[in-house]
Amino acid sequence: MHIRDILDRDATSISFEFFPPHSDEAVAALESRLDDFATLAPSFVSVTYGAGGSTRDRTNDLVLRLKAGGRLDPVPHLTCIRQSAEEVQSILARYAEHGVNNVLALRGDPPSDGSDWSADEEAFPHAVDLVRAIVEFNASGRHQDTRGFGIGVAGFPEGHPETPNQLRHMDHLKEKVDVGVDWITTQMFFDNDRFWDWCARCELAGVTVPKIAGIMPVTSLSTLRRMADLAAGTTFPATLLRRIHRWQDDAAAVEQVGVQWAVEQCNALLDQGVDGLHLYTLNRSDATKRLVEALGASSAADVREH
Numbered sequence: 001m002h003i004r005d006i007l008d009r010d011a012t013s014i015s016f017e018f019f020p021p022h023s024d025e026a027v028a029a030l031e032s033r034l035d036d037f038a039t040l041a042p043s044f045v046s047v048t049y050g051a052g053g054s055t056r057d058r059t060n061d062l063v064l065r066l067k068a069g070g071r072l073d074p075v076p077h078l079t080c081i082r083q084s085a086e087e088v089q090s091i092l093a094r095y096a097e098h099g100v101n102n103v104l105a106l107r108g109d110p111p112s113d114g115s116d117w118s119a120d121e122e123a124f125p126h127a128v129d130l131v132r133a134i135v136e137f138n139a140s141g142r143h144q145d146t147r148g149f150g151i152g153v154a155g156f157p158e159g160h161p162e163t164p165n166q167l168r169h170m171d172h173l174k175e176k177v178d179v180g181v182d183w184i185t186t187q188m189f190f191d192n193d194r195f196w197d198w199c200a201r202c203e204l205a206g207v208t209v210p211k212i213a214g215i216m217p218v219t220s221l222s223t224l225r226r227m228a229d230l231a232a233g234t235t236f237p238a239t240l241l242r243r244i245h246r247w248q249d250d251a252a253a254v255e256q257v258g259v260q261w262a263v264e265q266c267n268a269l270l271d272q273g274v275d276g277l278h279l280y281t282l283n284r285s286d287a288t289k290r291l292v293e294a295l296g297a298s299s300a301a302d303v304r305e306h
């Protein structure tokens with residue numbers, strides 16, 4: 001379904017994020033949870049793309065498998081680091097052929113293998129260049145939906161480490177959105193005030209497309225540390241850290257604290273009319289299910305309709 005139709009249909013969209021599994025065992029583990037995820041009836045699910053395009057085939061495979069399954073509507077992440085224009089065209093053509101309706105267009109994380117990297121040597125130095133390529137693909141009429149792909153981009157309520165000047169970073173976001181973007185999904189955040197302040201700054205800058213809030217239920221101390229690396233600049237409120245440290249020797253209690261925090265965040269965001277909630281699942285259905293149920297719903301469909 002085209003993202004514009006989803007956002008028109010749902011009072012609040014609820015989406016889940018998966019990453020492509022790295023091994024046969026991990027593939028089997030995710031497969032075994034897909035039923036649970038499907039029962040929760042999210043508006044859509046998204047599938048990440050490894051740093052430097054490293055999971056290209058696994059991302060494509062998972063996206064096409066989900067699409068063929070028909071129960072979870074996949075939105076592939078597409079990054080442009082180390083991707084040639086031809087590779088991007090061929091991925092878009094394959095997705096279009098299989099009826100994938102939306103793409104999240106990203107610059108991507110630089111390669112994690114420590115190799116030299118410079119945006120200047122890229123076919124698409126920034127996400128805005130990838131968005132332009134998708135808009136051109138859409139205009140070529142090669143997608144069965146006459147509107148082509150719905151296009152999403154990333155937003156960073158707490159800024160992006162490469163552009164410490166927040167005003168300039170907002171200019172970059174506006175430039176990207178103005179090329180023809182349908183929605184923004186945000187980096188995870190743990191302090192709703194940061195999100196709402198960013199939304200207000202977006203409005204001032206004329207960035208008016210729907211903004212989907214990225215929410216991560218912390219399930220362990222090691223996940224928290226990994227996320228602090230991946231989402232550099234994100235604030236971890238002292239209250240959250242204090243609660244986690246209080247229970248640090250009890251894994252189940254840490255998970256309970258993390259899910260509870262995410263529930264409080266989601267409830268407050270829903271109260272204030274957020275456009276959508278995007279749950280970073282880490283491919284685990286149990287924490288996601290507990291979160292959705294704690295919102296007072298038996299499935300995401302209940303949340304998105306109210």
Ligand SMILES: Cc1cc2nc3c(=O)[nH]c(=O)nc-3n(C[C@H](O)[C@H](O)[C@H](O)COP(=O)(O)OP(=O)(O)OC[C@H]3O[C@@H](n4cnc5c(N)ncnc54)[C@H](O)[C@@H]3O)c2cc1C
Binds near residue numbers: 048053077078079155
């Ligand atoms: C929801 C979400 C999903 C993500 N999924 C993935 C994933 O699947 N795979 C992955 O590898 N990474 C992923 N990331 C991480 C993301 O790719 C990185 O954080 C990346 O560094 C920024 O991506 P971007 O698309 O915002 O890039 P851009 O919009 O290109 O911005 C990157 C930096 O360049 C600056 N900039 C932008 N345009 C210009 C310009 N014209 N001139 C000068 N500077 C400019 C921006 O201010 C920013 O500092 C995700 C992030 C989010 C929030």
